[in-house]
Amino acid sequence: MNQSIIETQTAWSDYELIDTGDGERLERFGETIIVRPFPEISWSKSQPKEIWDRADAIFIRTKGDKGYWKTKKPLPESWKIHWKDLTANVYLSPFKHTGVFPEQSAHWAWMKNLLVEQKKQKPEYQPHILNLFAYTGMASIVCAKTGAKVTHVDSSRSSIGWAKQNQAASGLDERSIRWILDDVMKFVTREVKRCIKYDGIIMDPPAFGHGVTGEIWNFKSSFPKLIDLCKQILVENPLFILVNAYAVSIYPETLEKMLNDLTKKYDGNIESGELVLQESQSKKLLSTGIFARFSKK
Template sequence: MFQVDCEEWGAAPFQTQDYELLDFGGGRRLERFGAWILDRPSPAAEGPVARPQLWRMAHSRFERARGNLGKWVDHSHVPQRWTIHWGPLVFELKRNESGHVGLFPEQAANWNWLYRRLSTTAVTKPILNLFAYTGGATLVAARAGAEVVHVDAAQNVVGWARRNAEHSGLENRPIHWIVEDARKFVRRELRRGKLYEGIILDPPSYGHGPRGEVFQFHKDIEALVRMCFELIDPQRGFFLFTCHTPGYGIHQVTRLIHGIRPEIWQYGELKIRMMVIPTADGRPLPSGMMVRWDALGLLTPSNTS
């Protein structure tokens, strides 16, 4: 069944003690991660803030200096590292020079779907997680009982993901931790004739491989997505692709997928949606795009899809 669904896709909620989007506007977002309230840039946060009094509560504010880099300005002490939970999973957070903390809350809806998909069907092949970052999807897939190949170009980030696995009690699950350029890894797997049950792809707008390889989303994404489809078991596989690259919305994603696989509407299920994070009062903050194709065409309840 083919479906291009333009409805916004809200994240399955964290418990409020672990994460909450408090407010957004003026190109910034105010979030609470555990006990700590952070004020950081968000280009999609248009319009005025709704609750200006809350912004004075921020423990730390990220200020850009050049490009995507900048510094955190603390208004009170913030620990170097701390943890929050999503269900049984535990994530170690820390602030970096790009304004990130090691977790993208909008991915929670993807995790919800992924867990259901893997825990309710017999998984016959490994799951491949590319640009896997600190391992949210990796941990969900492992928790559901799947073998996972986790690929990221940064050794320190792979180490961070491994710590998250340990915090979550998943250190003994079949997870293969690989420090490699995603495109090189995919090409090698194609030469080996490998097939995966599913591929999770969350590429950056711009990135570097461990040996200086350069990834540019607009230039490289078509070839990478094409190779990913060749690695997926066509009879029972799935493809979960998310992106946060500016200017890459529903129409661009739709053209990309149909340009690579024009026949995709004839089998499985395809959904293309905007991801959002809702505030407590229900205002949605746009947070990137999601593409999900599933050969099995599993339908999920609306609150978890």
């Protein structure tokens, strides 16, 4: 079995995890500092109260993941942050999200590198990448920027709207990504029937979710079925497959074994681990989720 790895994202100029403690995380997106609840954080804060008091917005939880943002000054509806040559719109959602999962920049760098290397080896070949549960599209944009053909699937109209804004802000033409508003299972089932093949698959399945017309996504029962379907839509020698997941109550090694069902017939490397953010000040690590990924040899 491979050793579990820890993929660590440190601060970059437009994002910083400043501190964590007592069930909260203090972060900076661009110039704006926010506090979000994160119940898994059971240790104490490292930074003094004055640092935490610099927050411009604090998420106040009301029920479940829902809540509202208490702001200290008027904030724009959205603002821009940059990662390499990409631009993302940040906004404060009523589910405590910001439209960007900064820890995933570790995955963006990984897939960008694979696509750039492939392009050097086969400049004439345009890989086709499928991004499932694609949210606001940063991974889609990373791939499209390298010249890959990208199909982006999500069941939320508003997420696709944000993704298109991120695409435009990143200087890409709207036709550089095929936008699909659909239930993932329905879409992949159709791609199987249409014999469409992909060189790479990215997926960020939630623990629970809904398709466009209420189809139920339940990681535990739906994910193995999705893996089975994905077996039928891969090219003979796929470039990469990435599965990222939050709050799914399984170990990275379990996710790796499930991904291995899909990738075992291909010649490549498979690895799994935790995706962590490193605090800029005390350098403590915050584990945010798990992943398993395969790349061609």
